[in-house]
Amino acid sequence: MPSPATPPPRAASEHARARRRLKARALLLSPALLVICGLLVLPLCIIVVYSFLTPGTYGGVVWRFSTESYVQFLFERDLFDDTLAFSPAYLQIYWRSFIQALVATTACFLIGFPTAYYIATLPERKKYMWVLLITVPYWINLLIRTIAMLFLIRNEGPLNHALLFAGLVDAPLKIAYTNIGVGIGLIYTYLPFMVLPLYAAIERFDFRLVEAASDLYARRWTILRRVILPLAMPGVVAGSLLVFIPSLGAFIAPDLLGGGKNLMIGNLIALQFQGSRNWPFGSAAAVILMTIVLCALLVYVRQQSKARLRQLR
Amino acid sequence: MTPSPFKTLAAAALLGLVGASGPAQSAGKLNLYNWFDYLPQELVDKFSRQHDVEVTLDTYDSNESLLARLKAGVTGYDVAVPGDYMVRILINEGMLELINASEFPNFGNIPAEYVDVYFDPGRKYSVPYQWGTTGFMVDTAVYDGDIDTLAIIFNPPPELRGRINMLKDVNDVINAGLRYLDLERCNGNPEDLRRLSDLLNDAKRHWLSFNSDGAKEVLVSGDAAVGQIWNGFGMRARAERPSLKYAYPREGITGWMDNLVVLKGAPNLDNAKLFLNFMLEPENAAILTNFARYTAGVSGTEPFLDEEMKTAHEVNYPSSAPPPEFVPPCPDNVIRLYDRIWTNLLK
Numbered sequence: 102m103p104s105p106a107t108p109p110p111r112a113a114s115e116h117a118r119a120r121r122r123l124k125a126r127a128l129l130l131s132p133a134l135l136v137i138c139g140l141l142v143l144p145l146c147i148i149v150v151y152s153f154l155t156p157g158t159y160g161g162v163v164w165r166f167s168t169e170s171y172v173q174f175l176f177e178r179d180l181f182d183d184t185l186a187f188s189p190a191y192l193q194i195y196w197r198s199f200i201q202a203l204v205a206t207t208a209c210f211l212i213g214f215p216t217a218y219y220i221a222t223l224p225e226r227k228k229y230m231w232v233l234l235i236t237v238p239y240w241i242n243l244l245i246r247t248i249a250m251l252f253l254i255r256n257e258g259p260l261n262h263a264l265l266f267a268g269l270v271d272a273p274l275k276i277a278y279t280n281i282g283v284g285i286g287l288i289y290t291y292l293p294f295m296v297l298p299l300y301a302a303i304e305r306f307d308f309r310l311v312e313a314a315s316d317l318y319a320r321r322w323t324i325l326r327r328v329i330l331p332l333a334m335p336g337v338v339a340g341s342l343l344v345f346i347p348s349l350g351a352f353i354a355p356d357l358l359g360g361g362k363n364l365m366i367g368n369l370i371a372l373q374f375q376g377s378r379n380w381p382f383g384s385a386a387a388v389i390l391m392t393i394v395l396c397a398l399l400v401y402v403r404q405q406s407k408a409r410l411r412q413l414r
Numbered sequence: 415m416t417p418s419p420f421k422t423l424a425a426a427a428l429l430g431l432v433g434a435s436g437p438a439q440s441a442g443k444l445n446l447y448n449w450f451d452y453l454p455q456e457l458v459d460k461f462s463r464q465h466d467v468e469v470t471l472d473t474y475d476s477n478e479s480l481l482a483r484l485k486a487g488v489t490g491y492d493v494a495v496p497g498d499y500m501v502r503i504l505i506n507e508g509m510l511e512l513i514n515a516s517e518f519p520n521f522g523n524i525p526a527e528y529v530d531v532y533f534d535p536g537r538k539y540s541v542p543y544q545w546g547t548t549g550f551m552v553d554t555a556v557y558d559g560d561i562d563t564l565a566i567i568f569n570p571p572p573e574l575r576g577r578i579n580m581l582k583d584v585n586d587v588i589n590a591g592l593r594y595l596d597l598e599r600c601n602g603n604p605e606d607l608r609r610l611s612d613l614l615n616d617a618k619r620h621w622l623s624f625n626s627d628g629a630k631e632v633l634v635s636g637d638a639a640v641g642q643i644w645n646g647f648g649m650r651a652r653a654e655r656p657s658l659k660y661a662y663p664r665e666g667i668t669g670w671m672d673n674l675v676v677l678k679g680a681p682n683l684d685n686a687k688l689f690l691n692f693m694l695e696p697e698n699a700a701i702l703t704n705f706a707r708y709t710a711g712v713s714g715t716e717p718f719l720d721e722e723m724k725t726a727h728e729v730n731y732p733s734s735a736p737p738p739e740f741v742p743p744c745p746d747n748v749i750r751l752y753d754r755i756w757t758n759l760l761k
Contacts, residue, residue, distance in 0.1 A: 158746045159503060258635075
């Protein structure tokens with residue numbers, strides 16, 4: 102064994118190699134880090150700073166510190182005497198958005214899971230065709246797809262004409278310009294985001310486990326609940342996040358399919374930068390949304406790691 | 415040997431690439447920022463041909479969103495089309511290029527009453543584009559009662575409830591409400607505004623949607639039986655659904671004048687001025703009017719106008735109706751209050 106005072110040439114070269122590897126890693130990471138810092142962290146900092154400033158009358162900000170935007174979120178200043186009164190209006194918008202996003206996520210899962218399962222069990226060549234078909238809507242601009250959806254579901258659209266013609270309804274179903282219309286739009290828009298991760302998870306699934314379970318007298322429902330779902334969980338989680346978070350900030354569907362009457366968070370923020378020209382309040386609304394999502398994610402991650410620890414024990 | 419079309423294309427593309435890097439090309443460009451559906455392609459092509467200029471066109475859907483985007487630092491546009499009060503705001507904010515329209519060869523085509531306007535006396539920054547009114551239309555096949563009242567919007571008869579589209583425009587909605595309540599415009603009186611806010615929030619139950627760029631479509635499709643709309647856009651809606659009728663409410667109606675302006679720092683200043691002068695040509699103003707269906711801000715268009723324009727209910731102001739009201743920009747504190755009422759209404 103060589104003495105530590107004089108390291109053998111082999112160890113030295115290993116040391117150099119490790120350093121080289123570290124350098125290469127830093128080099129390879131730097132473009133991504135630059136993009137994240139320049140296009141994500143920096144703009145986020147600007148948003149946080151703006152949320153503590155005073156709005157200019159015609160847009161922009163006045164560089165004077167103010168917490169008014171956050172106060173405005175929960176309280177309404179009286180038109181007369183500037184006294185504050187609690188106002189749940191903005192909370193309602195957030196609540197409505199959460200419910201809409203939750204409904205959309207659940208519906209996407211209920212539709213997406215059987216679809217993904219079906220595709221995953223197809224022979225190799227057919228699989229690719231189906232995955233390709235799932236992505237087809239993305240070849241068309243979101244705005245055009247949403248307007249097409251509006252044309253389908255509106256009172257004088259083909260859906261209602263067909264229902265009326267078939268005698269299933271007496272008056273056109275009011276879907277367009279309601280919260281249901283918004284929900285349909287969200288599901289339609291984000292369904293592929295659920296199907297693809299689910300498919301990726303189920304595709305790797307070893308179907309012999311299903312045979313084993315049924316050999317052990319598990320019923321179909323039990324197999325789904327105890328064998329397939331737990332193993333597809335990473336896909337379920339990824340899909341749910343990919344649907345829930347963008348739904349929360351959705352902006353086109355509520356505007357077009359909801360008739361712009363019942364704002365969601367995305368519209369509230371957009372309105373502050375367009376019609377209302379209150380940049381600080383728009384920034385504050387964005388910061389609040391981001392904080393809520395981040396907290397929810399942190400809680401989820403902690404619970405997951407705890408659950409994993411419990412499993413290991 | 416004739417060159418193959420492919421080679422010609424490739425050569426053109428190459429020239430385009432080379433040209434784009436030199437200053438020569440930028441002299442041949444013009445970037446327009448206009449309301450949606452407000453400029454016929456025919457005019458774009460004509461200007462393009464006449465002056466060998468490549469024209470691009472982007473659109474917006476309200477004076478407020480034009481201001482918001484300019485304030486947000488959108489640049490690169492040469493010409494925009496703000497309404498009267500917005501011209502005033504943009505001048506005050508120093509966002510317009512001084513053009514002294516009186517030096518334009520076609521300046522003489524502007525009628526005297528449109529030269530010394532309150533928002534730009536002497537036309538130093540703008541030239542007229544079109545003027546019209548903001549009223550509403552009713553589908554007379556659905557409702558055949560008296561439509562010349564704002565009660566149609568704020569206290570609608572049963573057959574019209576839930577079938578009303580409003581413009582997504584803070585001033586158009588609020589001014590209609592103020593007229594219905596017989597209150598002053600640009601109103602900062604808290605008691606009045608509270609009544610207004612209550613009226614709007616109550617009437618919202620009966621409203622189907624807030625939509626400006628779909629204002630025509632929603633009426634034509636029959637989803638809405640009442641819709642706030644600009645008169646020319648309304649005339650185009652009637653062409654597709656003849657049972658629509660433009661109302662002249664006795665409580666009053668908003669008049670407006672849209673204007674061509676050159677934005678500060680316009681990259682193609684000379685072409686922008688050329689375009690403004692081009693649009694003051696009566697024949698060109700008439701092409702625009704025949705398309706957009708409002709009234710030209712230029713005299714001498716009559717010989718070029720469609721027969722329909724002479725009799726259309728939407729553009730021939732009835733003498734029985736009160737004259738259209740041009741609402742100037744409101745003071746800062748009123749704008750803030752309006753914004754609060756508007757946000758509160760939309761949520």
